[in-house]
Amino acid sequence: MRPSVQARYEARARIIKAMGHPTRLFIVDELAKGERCVNELTEMVGADMSTVSKHLSVLKNVGVIMDEKRGLQVFYRLRTPCIMKFFGCVESVMKTVAEESMAALNSR
């Protein structure tokens, strides 16, 4: 594969990989409703704040979210609302799989 093509798939994979964790998906979903500070997200997620902070930095590093410090708090928000289309894509796959499983069960 040509290096430039390879690089393109790697760039895409980095973004998708960043989304590939339940906690990070939850965070993206939550930020779609509006900005949240780390503390708020930590309470919702129910993990250590350092853990949540690291998840946030993963998403930030690939450009999915951005942060803004105001006073003591750091507020995060989606950098592009388009990222939400991910959920639609994923749901379609899950639906297809579920439907075919049902069909397989019924045809036995």
Added chain:
Amino acid sequence: MRPSVQARYEARARIIKAMGHPTRLFIVDELAKGERCVNELTEMVGADMSTVSKHLSVLKNVGVIMDEKRGLQVFYRLRTPCIMKFFGCVESVMKTVAEESMAALNSR
């Protein structure tokens, strides 16, 4: 977080995670053009066949692709073409990030 909600995010994350690898993205992209056997994909990817086979099983396990054995060969194809929307989502993010980087450079 409620267990059912948690489970939902985990199910989504499994699918996204399966897509989060450059080789697997390439495979999905290629299968979007039509079915391919393992051998063909292996040549295109340029890795060991066992490696490609394992990537295929990752995608298959989450329901993104399906296989069919015909003679000596195993042909893989997308289970739902909808999976291709992923690329559009990802490109949008990359575009946004690139544009904002440019803007930041120009405003210095």
Added chain:
DNA sequence: TGACTATTTGGCAATATATGCAATAATGAA
């Protein structure tokens, strides 16, 4: 300044993932 709050960072152990090689199926051809 010092105390307090919010967040990030460093370090570490546990776990998961990626890859190639070798061995093993499964199929078809001679």
Added chain:
DNA sequence: TTCATTATTGCATATATTGCCAAATAGTCA
């Protein structure tokens, strides 16, 4: 049956990810 082809599986190794604790950093207020 024996050989060649295609693909998968088992194993070993290297690398990456996750999560928590503790320590460091940054901002606010008395």
